[in-house]
Amino acid sequence: MYTSNLNNLILNSDSYKTSHWVQYPKGSEYLSSYIEARKGDYDVVFFGLQAFIKEYLSTPITHQDIDEAEILIQAHGLTFNRAGWERLVDKHGGYLPLRIEAIPEGSIVPVSNVVCQIINTDPEFYWLPSYIETALLRAIWYPSTVASVSHYCKGIIRQALEKSADNTESLTFRLHDFGSRGASSQESVALGSLAHLVNFAGTDSMTALVAASRWYQMDKDMPAFSIPAAEHSTMTAWGRDGETAAFANMIEQFGGAGKSFSVVSDSYDLWNAIDNIWGGSLKDDVKNMGGTLVIRPDSGEPAKVVREALERLAVKFGTTVNSKGYKVLPDYVRVIQGDGISPQSLSKIIDVVMKAGFSAENVTFGMGGGLLQQVNRDTMSWAMKASAISIDGAWKDIYKDPITSRSKRSKKGRLALVEDSNGQPTTIKADDLLADADNLLRDVYVDGKLLVEDSLTTIRERAGW
Template sequence: MTIDTLSRLQSNFILNTDSYKESHYAQFPPGTESVFSYVESRGGRFEHSLFFGLQMFILEYLSRPITREMIDEAADFYARHMSGSPFNREGWEYILERHQGFLPIRIRAVPEGSLVPARQVLATLESTDERVPWIGQFAETAILRAIWYPTTVATISWHVKALILRYLEQTADTLAGLPFMLHDFGSRGVSSLESAALGGAAHLVSFQGSDTVVGVMAANRYYDADMAAFSIPATEHSTVTAWGEAREVDAYRNMLDRFARPGALLAVVSDSYDLERAVGFWNRELRQQVIASGATVVIRPDSGHPPTVVRRTLEQLAEGYGTTINGKGYRVLNQVRVIQGDGVEYASIAEILAEAERAGFSAENLAFGMGGALLQRLDRDTQKFALKACAIRIDGQWQDVFKRPKDDPEKASKGGRLTLLHNPEFGAWRTQRVELPVESGWDEALQTVYENGATQNQQRLAEIRARADEALAMSATG
């Protein structure tokens, strides 16, 4: 497949679906005028999901109209690909002529950065032209993918932030370093550039440290951020081992010469040969240069059992640089810190933080680099996402649509036209049918973000972050 072919496939929305969707236009009951659907997380690893990412999809895909060339390309493909199902050229040409190629659907969604419990409606999708009522369900594949992946990454990142926050509140005098305590190392571990962009941007709802360049660029572009995240000079094993084992200390000294300045941060992976010996170099041969530079040097142990290795590194660095006892009674290293970037995921972060606390070290001594477990080691079932039809209008009358699998009650879906309500005083959420009145104290939580080609209620990263941090504060006090 050439780059040009891949680019065409990405831009042709008629091909951005599952094969069987092409035949669904002929499967709805006679008289069907509209189909109404919803997206939810049915639970999973975490009880709450942090909603994020739909705006990127709308701006990149739904803001691009269907063209006659796209219709022709899709017609040729489906004629050869689908057996016994004529391509719906009439429907797509109607969308082209009547709607200038934009999808006649309405998408409403909870504001991005909202932390919503499982089994609550996160977004709804409704077709708006009775001539093409199938169009919303046709878009299911692309829209669900656009929601579940970045929302799951944002959810993991947010819950890690909540975990680190708890340890900082127990062991540190300040929370100032929290936005930089989980760094995105995931770019090389994902399956595509687009995954790195979507997942990398999702991480930046909760944190401001990243080495996933395309994720930072996506957040800047789609969420109007000036600079969504930051990084620092850091070694990799090749830039250390290129000096050879006999000159390992010279590799570290070169880092100090090149990058150590007053107030600067630099990170140095130190396990290329023998971590304990390398930390000894930092404690002895390089100690005076580190102190004189005014920089903070972050030592990265990168192999072994993470809780044990991190604790040993903290204790060894404490011998070389000393510590200060903070107001909570925990030790804070002078001028050096530790970042763990190997084997990092939610559970191991909890183990490392607990081990550091047991050793008397404040969580502020630590940072984490998370790669595959942040951007790749997840799927749609991590939070059990689904998009389901819940109502249909036939000959002017709305009817409930739902499923109730006898052998799997967990897969039961909701019926009726639905919306989401929020009680800001108590931080509560409730899914409700749209025709029911909204009780006092509850607010309509969904807002229209796309309708018939028009993008609405665009959000900036700053307000999304503020919303996520408000949920973090409520979780900490609640």
């Protein structure tokens, strides 16, 4: 039986990494590696490095960690660099002699650009930058991909509001995070849901609120909000014959001036719920309660269902026409679609709604698996690759260029990120950096110390909040 804790950084790696320290050329001193999203449909919104540094790199490695790792790794059938890790503890107090530089979190850059670069600061530990690849790449690709998908969706919604609504003031509440139950772990929720909050202020993932407080100092007490909402159990508990009473109870419990609440309305017959309950027996209550009822369909083909729901609500409650020429339901009734939402379906729903003459302001969206779980490292082809090595005092470029896959060709040399003549971020060799040019990569971590700590508010501003 081999026991250790999940916070043992030596074990937070791939098995094959444990033998790499003897695989580099004799005289190796420094290894420089970089991280990029090689391709994809979205611009990169960089996020998550600060959380990783605070959670995993701010605590020193101990001799106990080394003892535990040695037992497990050798039993696992691998060689173990005990002398190297002991030297790290004795010489550096267990803190990693590394320099990590990165673009500021919340920055938006095109794919195929360096966003993070790592190098060892002590030549004895040339093997260390690659050793933490597993943990560092994972810490960046997942939250950055979620932030990138979320930002892309925000662009779709912004464009729709600009075309069909009088203003875009509600934009940051138009895509709500429903993904907590569908994520692979609580840490995934913490990172992914928090990444969504770079762009939006609506979530049902309370773990994200804890994560914001833990990793990103908050200038405001609360970074995101939600509203009371029904689920099928609270509606079907009243029985089919009690659906009207269930809906009436929601108005009684949560209605009121300035208040909003959501009611899932497809437990049995969504069209009956709209035509005969919300728009029938409870119509006056809905109109006079003083707040906003948000009706939630949760089944069927999303674009078709949302359009028909709006059309039926328009018949029952009427509409006005805004300055852009689109129909708007009364303030006291709206629709939220939280089933089957992805960047693609979101765009389709908005197109169908607007072609039917309705403003996009009538609809809010909830996104679950499509936001937090239906992404992987290949969504944006994230990779960390070594690009330069110093051997016996001389630097040389290293790279991969497989003939069988040109898309996996890696960059060469120590890198920098600069703005080109058009103001677009572009990757160059650090050796080519002009004296008056600004390198967008900045030191974030050096030898155990977090050098830059950004608040969520600052990160949001960079992302175009």
